[in-house]
Amino acid sequence: MIVGPLLDLRGKPSWRGARNIAMQVIMGLAVIAILIPLVAVVWSVVSRGAGVVLHAFPEFFTAEIPVVSRRAGPGMGPAILGTLLVTGGATLIAVPLGILGAVYLHEYGGTSAFAKLVRFLATVMTGVPSIVMGLFVYLTWTMRFGYSAFGGALALACLMLPVVIGSTEQMLRLVPANLREAAYALGASKSRTILTIVLPAALPGIVSGSLLAIARAAGETAPLLFALGAATAYNPNLFAGANTALSLQIFGNATSSFVAAQDRAWGAALTLMLLAFLITLTARLLFTRRS
Amino acid sequence: MLLDLRGRSAHGDRAFRWIAIGAGALVLLILGMVALVMVDRARPVLGEMGLSFFSSKRWSSADGMYGALPFLWGTLFTAAIAVAIAVPVSLGVALFVTQVAPRWLKKPMVYVIDLLAVVPSVVFGLWGVLVLSQHFGLGRSFLTAGIILGIMITPIITSLSREVIETTPPSEKEAALALGATRWEMIRASVLPHSKGGLVGAVMLGLGRAMGETIAAALVIGSALGQVTVNPFASGNSMPAVIANEWGEADDMHKSALIALAVTLFVITIAVNLIATAIVQRSMRHSRGKST
Numbered sequence: 001m002i003v004g005p006l007l008d009l010r011g012k013p014s015w016r017g018a019r020n021i022a023m024q025v026i027m028g029l030a031v032i033a034i035l036i037p038l039v040a041v042v043w044s045v046v047s048r049g050a051g052v053v054l055h056a057f058p059e060f061f062t063a064e065i066p067v068v069s070r071r072a073g074p075g076m077g078p079a080i081l082g083t084l085l086v087t088g089g090a091t092l093i094a095v096p097l098g099i100l101g102a103v104y105l106h107e108y109g110g111t112s113a114f115a116k117l118v119r120f121l122a123t124v125m126t127g128v129p130s131i132v133m134g135l136f137v138y139l140t141w142t143m144r145f146g147y148s149a150f151g152g153a154l155a156l157a158c159l160m161l162p163v164v165i166g167s168t169e170q171m172l173r174l175v176p177a178n179l180r181e182a183a184y185a186l187g188a189s190k191s192r193t194i195l196t197i198v199l200p201a202a203l204p205g206i207v208s209g210s211l212l213a214i215a216r217a218a219g220e221t222a223p224l225l226f227a228l229g230a231a232t233a234y235n236p237n238l239f240a241g242a243n244t245a246l247s248l249q250i251f252g253n254a255t256s257s258f259v260a261a262q263d264r265a266w267g268a269a270l271t272l273m274l275l276a277f278l279i280t281l282t283a284r285l286l287f288t289r290r291s
Numbered sequence: 292m293l294l295d296l297r298g299r300s301a302h303g304d305r306a307f308r309w310i311a312i313g314a315g316a317l318v319l320l321i322l323g324m325v326a327l328v329m330v331d332r333a334r335p336v337l338g339e340m341g342l343s344f345f346s347s348k349r350w351s352s353a354d355g356m357y358g359a360l361p362f363l364w365g366t367l368f369t370a371a372i373a374v375a376i377a378v379p380v381s382l383g384v385a386l387f388v389t390q391v392a393p394r395w396l397k398k399p400m401v402y403v404i405d406l407l408a409v410v411p412s413v414v415f416g417l418w419g420v421l422v423l424s425q426h427f428g429l430g431r432s433f434l435t436a437g438i439i440l441g442i443m444i445t446p447i448i449t450s451l452s453r454e455v456i457e458t459t460p461p462s463e464k465e466a467a468l469a470l471g472a473t474r475w476e477m478i479r480a481s482v483l484p485h486s487k488g489g490l491v492g493a494v495m496l497g498l499g500r501a502m503g504e505t506i507a508a509a510l511v512i513g514s515a516l517g518q519v520t521v522n523p524f525a526s527g528n529s530m531p532a533v534i535a536n537e538w539g540e541a542d543d544m545h546k547s548a549l550i551a552l553a554v555t556l557f558v559i560t561i562a563v564n565l566i567a568t569a570i571v572q573r574s575m576r577h578s579r580g581k582s583t
Binding site for chain 1: 402405
């Protein structure tokens with residue numbers, strides 16, 4: 001047993017007991033230390049954001065953003081629409097591709113050299129800073145096709161893809177092999193087995209993992225900085241024209257010296273945080289209900 | 292009911308296989324393109340500045356001088372502060388959740404900590420710039436940025452550490468307890484030595500995250516030029532923050548310089564992540580092999 005030299009039981013029992021309690025108290029303090037910023041941030045956002053949102057309810061969610069930022073008044077409608085467009089677009093791109101990629105890794109590739117390379121690069125890709133992805137999409141897409149919500153969606157999709165691949169592969173690993181064997185024994189082809197047996201069995205986990213990736217993507221700012229341009233009016237067109245998003249509005253208004261702009265930033269922060277929490281909560285409920 | 296054998300076709304089967312392979316290969320394609328496009332665009336500035344891009348302190352688009360040392364320093368300094376703050380807290384929380392907390396408390400605690408990971412980085416930035424830096428007299432500085440980044444990476448390090456710690460075989464813990472060890476002595480003798488490698492990896496993954504974080508740093512670091520100092524209360528700048536703040540007004544050469552910053556950031560974060568992943572995987576494999 002490796003316990004040997006690290007376990008020194010020679011001290012006085014009272015001293016050892018005291019140290020035991022002291023260390024556990026320190027761990028408890030760490031828990032309090034992690035809760036302080038969470039409570040502080042949530043408190044600031046709720047207390048300052050709720051006033052702004054409720055003062056002009058429901059116009060805050062529907063009205064357009066004031067063009068002159070020092071002017072008081074509601075309006076995050078276009079940013080809410082922009083966030084939904086960008087995140088929705090990214091989801092439509094990244095989730096199907098990510099699931100397919102994971103299907104390749106787990107059902108076809110296995111331990112082959114190419115599958116190992118893809119798995120390895122997917123891990124590498126999760127570490128790419130979001131601003132680098134934003135710049136990449138600007139250079140390859142936005143410079144040619146102009147500002148659009150779709151550019152933002154592409155950047156977010158690049159960030160989501162490896163996350164969806166990773167979480168989906170984990171879920172596929174949980175599907176028992178005898179389900180696949182039963183399907184093969186009945187004469188089903190491999191693709192049919194995957195589509196009608198394996199994926200449905202893993203579905204709650206896949207949806208939950210994807211929702212967590214979506215929640216993270218909805219709050220991203222850096223990848224949207226270069227792709228969306230700036231807008232204060234509604235732009236429901238995914239593929240053309242400058243757009244805006246809640247995160248961009250928070251970023252832009254945070255450093256403003258005008259109280260009206262800061263207020264809108266807090267309101268947008270509350271909206272964005274509620275959106276992210278809601279998606280996360282849905283993911284958790286989905287997963288715990290079935291497993 | 293779900294199993295319909297009528298649509299069997301070898302063509303469809305093969306096509307699906309290739310679609311799946313294509314989706315997997317997409318990862319390779321995207322990463323390759325990111326590297327190629329970025330390096331290509333960074334070449335003008337790297338060609339002109341050479342190695343002084345990394346060693347010069349002067350960053351001035353008017354003179355065409357692009358020395359990134361202060362931003363490199365800012366990235367490393369703030370990330371170091373963040374790790375110094377996050378590591379003790381994360382380790383304490385992970386040990387508390389896995390070794391000390393009663394069973395019923397475990398799940399709610401994990402949920403609450405994960406909530407912290409869901410708060411968007413721009414919201415932390417907003418809080419940092421309007422609350423932390425104003426009401427606590429910290430101003431916009433390396434320290435403020437380090438604190439915000441530390442808060443942001445704590446949940447990641449905590450959850451990774453928790454996973455690593457939970458791989459400790461019960462037999463080793465029970466052996467220590469059977470010898471009469473207190474709970475802390477058991478942690479010190481069995482849990483920590485067992486998880487050491489994985490914990491180092493978890494911290495490095497947090498470090499990589501802190502270095503790449505853009506928006507929160509851009510809001511609270513103060514955007515000062517030429518700062519290479521260990522004074523945590525000084526304003527400074529970090530690589531991702533410079534890119535975010537200066538891109539809008541940049542001309543061609545300036546943009547190339549910003550892309551060169553992005554390439555540098557890309558290389559550093561990937562190196563840190565690779566080392567971290569290797570350490571985590573090796574220690575996981577190691578421990579799994581031993582426990583069976």
